Amino acid sequence: MADLLEITPNGLYCAAGNFYIDPWRPVSHAVITHAHADHARPGSDRYLCAAPGKHVLRTRMGSQALIDTLKYNEHVTINGVDVSLHPAGHLLGSSQVRVSHRGITWVVTGDYKLQNDTTCDCFESVPCDVFVTESTFGLPVYRWPDPETVAHEINAWWRANAESGRTSVLLAYALGKAQRLASLLDPSIGPIYGHGAVMKLVEAYRASGVRLPPINRIPPHSRKIGGGRGIVIAPPSAAGTTWINRFGETSLAMVSGWMLLRGVRRRRGIPKGFILSDHVDYPDLMQAVHASGAQRVLVTHGFTDIVARLLTERGLKAEVLATRFIGETNPDDGDTDEDAQDLQAPTHESIDTDKKDTEDAQ
Amino acid sequence: MKRFSDLYWKLDSTTSTNQKIEALKEYFVSAPPEDAACGLRVLCGAKQLRAVSTRSLREWAAEFAEIPLWLVEESYAHVGDLAETLALILPDQLTQEPNSTDHSTEPLPLSRCFEATIRGLKGKPDSYKRQVVEETWKRLTPRERIVWHKLLTGGCRVGVSRTLVARALAEMSGLEPAVLAERMMAATIETAEDFQSLISPHPTSADSLRPYPFFLASPISNEPQELGSVMDWQAEWKWDGMRAQVVRRSAGISIWSRGEERMNDAFPEIVEAAEHLPDGTVLDGELLAAHPNNLLPFSMLSRRASRKRAGKKIRTEIPAVFVAYDLLEARGKDIRSEPLSFRRRELLTVVPSAFQRQPALSGGPATLHRNPAASSDIRMFHSPLIDGHSWDDLTLTRQQARRRGVEGLMLKRIASSYAHGRPRGDWWKWKVEPLEIDAVLHYAQAGHGRRAGLHTDYTLGVWDGDQLVTVAKAYSGLSDKELIEIDKIIRSTTIERHGPVRVVRPTLVFQLAFENVSRSTRHKSGIAVRFPRIARWRRDKLPHEAATLSDLKVLLAQATGQQQLSGEQTE
């Protein structure tokens, strides 16, 4: 019997239900796990996502896109196939897609994390026969520190910078990480600012009812914003651009799971790194696999062959699910970075817009 | 361990000299002297003991972390640093140390940790070692473990120079940095007392065999014409050997390498020769491997120096000589602040010449031989000067350097004193332009340290028919951006993997620069290149356009046409 889900040139396909999950080419029906650019691509006829993610997906897919929604845990039948969405904890509206047909249940995690995050629903384990999991950080060296401790460190760093009159700049992915980060900041230290690319999504989060501390747009003229007490959240691609220079004296830090490794911190040339990720670390990945109860696991996005081998040794039927992203995860490679896909197009656009602002000001 | 580990990470996280000095000072002030002594040894890059093999360490760590060994290896290939990899895979710190309010004490101070968990393992059975290692893992945080792993496996390098350490100690003790640099070079610092006497305001054992800090030349960056009149400068060959100081004092004789290692046992014939020097003499010069009339390639010297104790056989096969450049101490008096012209005159009274007198540009390849008056077993002589009445003369002479087996010319200001460290302006090295060929990437391996995780260690080959033969391993010379791009190509063109080494399909061509070529039986190609590095990435070249083995053989023929112990002198 053919698998319920299979890889086709357009992406992961359910033949029985005639729909795709996170297709990489335009198709008629696309079920979307989350709005990051390597999972949600424009051009499909219809999209289906979790209700809390609608505004965010809209900012990415444009005003013309047809977007249907499902509440978490609500079931819909597509051509006789039972489909439901369950929180993945990756970012606002991120889902695991559960597909069930003729007594066989598959769960596709998309990207996910088990940690607490007040800006989105927490991951819920869904029992299944086949578990399709990401493996971005699927090596035992990746074990995240407690996010509360990290938040505490970030605030302490910000406070110290504010006291010496240096603007703090945090580099974080514009969608998901930036908003989570904002929710962890202590606004009593100083004003919070967001890069244009971050602000667009902050608005989408607010429109979806997520509570965030006050975040300001960056005023076009001022240099020492917030009297040197401010903190700016900007996408990583802003590092090393003239856009950063406008803030005068700054302290720069990058927020990413890759910051766990000394070599990555050094190569990025970024003086400070905070370890905070929206992906599962190794222990959480193992835990999620175990909790799913699946006997068969397909591993995608990341250290696929390593995780598949390990799970096989532990008695599961595990395979690599080849996606079109060839090669392995490389923390220095923009294309396969944690969520870097997300940044490529939209961010450069907005940096350009910001550059124009600067030029206008002169 | 915590205090030293904090210092390690502070030094690691900054490139600012001042911040490094501050961190060092803070460490030396706060650490108990026995810890400071131990920390100083590590900071100065003293030879370290490999108490545990990295093989055992990874096996124990795998079992301790309850993961298969292959997963440890895969993690290592990703992280690029074994100490870090193991520190990260191990379970979190298990034993919370009692929180001491007294900051002067820590539960596991460096010196005690060193004695108990590193030195104490020497000669012990593996079961004992493993027990100590596991107990220590439980007590340390991941950051501390990284540093401890590096100490344990004898590979702890810290990103500070001795000069910087000397400066920090000088600021802390109020002594001159030069005094500290000298004391650090001579003394072995083992105990608390050693450390205290290092920073003591009172002079220490005056008759020691302490060498002086080396004066290092900088590569010349502009045209030599910009140095002013050629008359203000002294030119010598830049010998391709090992820089060394010969100290002859009443207390004895010592041959010091630039790494401040005593090399008496490796070069006994130089020690013998030094016995003829007057008491209170310190020479700066170069150790070379040479038969009476011809220089041997550096690779042979390096083979010779790698023997801790040189036996008769290797002494006959690879004889050593010492070419003196400079006299730093004469009749027991430090003359480093005297001008070079004065020191040179004094040098000639102490060390003989080994060369015949010949004009610099007599035409034809240099065929200068030893002075027949000098005995053929003379082991120590002074570096001859090169006559040059104009910069153009010297430019021409420099072009002969490779054929002579030297690296180029040294230019020293006649009025210069013997400084320490690498101050710019008075001493320049003026190397010959490197040789270059285009070579093809054959194997790649992930780098370590700053470049951990990226494939940055390249093995390059040239064509022998349709086969690639390896010519060199090369690392530097590319920008971080290029390295990242190349890493991507390496990952997508990998055809085989052997542990961390990837065999790639030949697609990448690099311009490989090197100082010289020599015959080698240790390389499959039969040729060894000296100081290979990547000059640039030839995106414009296809792999089959790269060099062939016969191209390299032509270079070899040109280079070895004449490699003689040659020089001209003006005295």
Ligand SMILES: [Zn+2]
């Ligand atoms: Zn994502």
